[in-house]
Amino acid sequence: MRNIYLILAYAICLSSNTFGQQPVHIRARETGQGILKSRNGECFVIAPLHVVEKESKPVEIRGRQNTLSKALFIGTYQLDLGLLRITEGEKQNCENWDIASDFDKSLNETYEGILETIQENGSSKAIKVFLNEKDETYITIRPSFPNDKIIKGMSGSSLFILANGKRVYLGMLMEVDTENKGIVLRADIIDKTLSSFFSSGKVEHNASSPPLPSYKSITERGFRFDFAECKKNGSSITCKLFVTSEIKDSKILIIANYYENSARIYDQNGMEFRPEYVRLGNQTETGQVGWDYTLVKGVKAPLEFKFNEIPDDTKGISLFRFVIEIPDQGISEIKFRNLQFAGLSDKFLNPLKKGIQSREDMGLDIQLMECIRNGSSAVCRLLVKSNVKDQKVRFIAQYYENSARLYDQQGQEYFSHTISLGNSHSDGIVGQDYTLVQNIQTPLEIKFDEVQETAKGASLLRLIIESENNRSEVKFYAIPFSDEKAYVPAPPVKGIKSSNINGLDFQLLECKRNGDNLVCRLVVKSPEKDRIASFVVNYYQFTARVIGDNGVDYKPTLGRIGTKTGEGTIGQNYYLVRNVQTELEFTFGNFPESVKSVALLRFFFSFDNSQSLPVEFSKIPVI
Structure with a gap:
C-alpha cells in the first residue's frame, strides 16, 4: 500500500x-x-x-x-x-x-x-x-x-x-x-x-567539445582507482595508482600488453607508448596481472605501469588508458587525463595550431601544415584532432583505389610510399589501433616518391579515412611546396584543335612522328569538378585509331594519362583534377613515312563504367 x-x-x-x-x-x-x-x-x-x-x-x-x-x-x-x-x-x-x-x-x-x-x-x-x-x-x-x-x-x-x-x-x-x-x-x-561545459560561454555550432576534466579517482564496477603520480626518469615514465575493491573481496585482471587491449599513454603531441610491465601489489607481469591476486575489500593495493623509450620533449600525459577485466562481468576501460609529471594539470598541453588549409570530417579537425619537396620525394605534414571523443581512425597510404595520392600542377599523379600517425608508421594502413585523444593534435605525415623535378606544388592531395562505420575522402587543393612562395597553376595550353565532350575539354597539341611510331599528344581538363575518366587504348570496337591520308587504319600500341601508361584501358582510378590540364597520349606503331597527315583520330572514354563516348579530330598534320 x-x-x-x-x-x-x-x-x-x-x-x-x-x-x-x-x-x-x-x-x-x-x-x-x-x-x-x-x-x-x-x-x-x-x-x-x-x-x-x-x-x-x-x-x-x-x-x-x-x-x-x-x-x-x-x-x-x-x-x-x-x-x-x-x-x-x-x-x-x-x-x-x-x-x-x-x-x-x-x-x-x-x-x-x-x-x-x-x-x-x-x-x-x-x-x-x-x-x-x-x-x-x-x-x-x-x-x-x-x-x-x-x-x-x-x-x-x-x-x-x-x-x-x-x-x-x-x-x-x-x-x-x-x-x-x-x-x-x-x-x-x-x-x-560536466561543469566545465555548462558553466562556460556560448556554444558555437560545429564547435568541438570542451577539454575533458581531470580526475584523481575513478570508480568502475565496484573497484576504485586512485591516481598517485606519473614520474619521468630519463627515457622512462612510471605511473602509480592504488586500486580498491569497494564491495567485497575480489579478483581483477589488469592488462599491460594484449593486442588492442594493451595499456597506453599519449603525450601532449599525441605520441603513443605501451608499457614494459604492470605491477599489482608484489606481482609483476609483462602481459596481464591479477587473476590469482585477491583485493581485500576496502584495502588499497598499489598498481604500477612502466613505459620506456619516451622522447625528451614529452612534458606530460594527455591520456593514460588501461583495460581491466572482471570475472563474469567483461572488460572496462579506465582513463586518466591531463597528467603532468608534477601532478594533475593541463598546463603542459600544446596550444592548437592552424595550418595553411583545414578540413572537418567524421568528427575530425584536419590541419594541413605544409607539403615540402626533398629531392625526388614530397612529404605532406598534417595535424589531426578528434573533436568529439577519443577515437580510432584508419588513414590509408596504399590500398588499391583508396590509396593516398598527390597531383602536381600538371596533373601528374604520385602514390604515397609511407604514412605515419604519431609514432606509428606503415606503407599500407595506419591508425587501426591508435587512439586519437580528444582535442589533442596528432601529427600525420604522408610521403610520396618519384616526384618529377617539374612539380612545383600539389593541385590536389587526396586522402581516404575510415572508422568502424564510415569512410570519407578528404581533399586539399592548390598547395605550394614549402620552397615556393605560393601555388602557381600551370599556364593553360591551347591546341591546334579542341573539343568539349560531356564536360571534358580536350586540346589536341600535335601528332608527331617518332621513328616508326606516331605519337598524338593532347591535354584534357575537367573545368567544373574532379572527375575519374577511363580512356580506351585497345578494347574491341572501342579501340583508339588513326586513319592516315592513305586511307589505312592504324591501332595504338600504348596509351598514357598523366603518369600512367597502359595497352588496354588507362585512367580507371586517375583523377582529372578540377581545372587542371592533364597530358593524354596515344602511340601508334608502324606508321609509314609516306603518310603526311591524319584524316581522323578517334578514341573513347567513359565515367564510372558508363556508356563510352567518342572523341574525334580530323585533318591533322603530321610533324
Whole structure:
C-alpha cells in the first residue's frame, strides 16, 4: 500500500513540476534514457556514453507528452557520460538546473526512491526502489517489489526522491547487473563532471567539445582507482595508482600488453607508448596481472605501469588508458587525463595550431601544415584532432583505389610510399589501433616518391579515412611546396584543335612522328569538378585509331594519362583534377613515312563504367 501512495505522490509532484530535470527517451543504435539541461538557450541531453557514443547521425529524443526532437552526439566525458545537442524538432522542457542545496542531506536521510523511465510513446513509467548502498560516486538500487525489473534499455533512467513535497534528482542509472540491481551515478558527480561545459560561454555550432576534466579517482564496477603520480626518469615514465575493491573481496585482471587491449599513454603531441610491465601489489607481469591476486575489500593495493623509450620533449600525459577485466562481468576501460609529471594539470598541453588549409570530417579537425619537396620525394605534414571523443581512425597510404595520392600542377599523379600517425608508421594502413585523444593534435605525415623535378606544388592531395562505420575522402587543393612562395597553376595550353565532350575539354597539341611510331599528344581538363575518366587504348570496337591520308587504319600500341601508361584501358582510378590540364597520349606503331597527315583520330572514354563516348579530330598534320 505504501508503494501505491509513493507512486501517487510522485505523480502529483510530477504534474505540478513541469520543469527542472526532465528525463527523455533516446532511440539510437541502443535504446536508453537521458536528462535535459540547457546552456545559453540551447538544449542538451546528458546520457550514458555506451548508449550514444557510436552515433554519427541524428538520434531521436522523445520527451513527456510525446514531444519529438533530433540530437547530435558532441562530447565524451569520464564515468561513461556522453553529451548530445538538440538540433531540430519540437521544443523540449529544457532548463539549466542546479543540484538541490540540500542534496547530501536528502540522500543521507533517504532509503527509497523512484526510478523514472520515459517510454517510446512519451509516457512515463515509475518503479519504487530501495537505495541499498551509497558512496561518494554511486548509489546501488534494487526494486522494492520482485515483479519490478531493472533491465537493459533503462540505462540513463532518472532516480528521484520526494522531499518536502518536491522532487529531488539523485542521479542517472548507468549499469544493470544480473541480480536485478542498478548502479546509479550521483547527480552531484554528473554536475561536477560536466561543469566545465555548462558553466562556460556560448556554444558555437560545429564547435568541438570542451577539454575533458581531470580526475584523481575513478570508480568502475565496484573497484576504485586512485591516481598517485606519473614520474619521468630519463627515457622512462612510471605511473602509480592504488586500486580498491569497494564491495567485497575480489579478483581483477589488469592488462599491460594484449593486442588492442594493451595499456597506453599519449603525450601532449599525441605520441603513443605501451608499457614494459604492470605491477599489482608484489606481482609483476609483462602481459596481464591479477587473476590469482585477491583485493581485500576496502584495502588499497598499489598498481604500477612502466613505459620506456619516451622522447625528451614529452612534458606530460594527455591520456593514460588501461583495460581491466572482471570475472563474469567483461572488460572496462579506465582513463586518466591531463597528467603532468608534477601532478594533475593541463598546463603542459600544446596550444592548437592552424595550418595553411583545414578540413572537418567524421568528427575530425584536419590541419594541413605544409607539403615540402626533398629531392625526388614530397612529404605532406598534417595535424589531426578528434573533436568529439577519443577515437580510432584508419588513414590509408596504399590500398588499391583508396590509396593516398598527390597531383602536381600538371596533373601528374604520385602514390604515397609511407604514412605515419604519431609514432606509428606503415606503407599500407595506419591508425587501426591508435587512439586519437580528444582535442589533442596528432601529427600525420604522408610521403610520396618519384616526384618529377617539374612539380612545383600539389593541385590536389587526396586522402581516404575510415572508422568502424564510415569512410570519407578528404581533399586539399592548390598547395605550394614549402620552397615556393605560393601555388602557381600551370599556364593553360591551347591546341591546334579542341573539343568539349560531356564536360571534358580536350586540346589536341600535335601528332608527331617518332621513328616508326606516331605519337598524338593532347591535354584534357575537367573545368567544373574532379572527375575519374577511363580512356580506351585497345578494347574491341572501342579501340583508339588513326586513319592516315592513305586511307589505312592504324591501332595504338600504348596509351598514357598523366603518369600512367597502359595497352588496354588507362585512367580507371586517375583523377582529372578540377581545372587542371592533364597530358593524354596515344602511340601508334608502324606508321609509314609516306603518310603526311591524319584524316581522323578517334578514341573513347567513359565515367564510372558508363556508356563510352567518342572523341574525334580530323585533318591533322603530321610533324
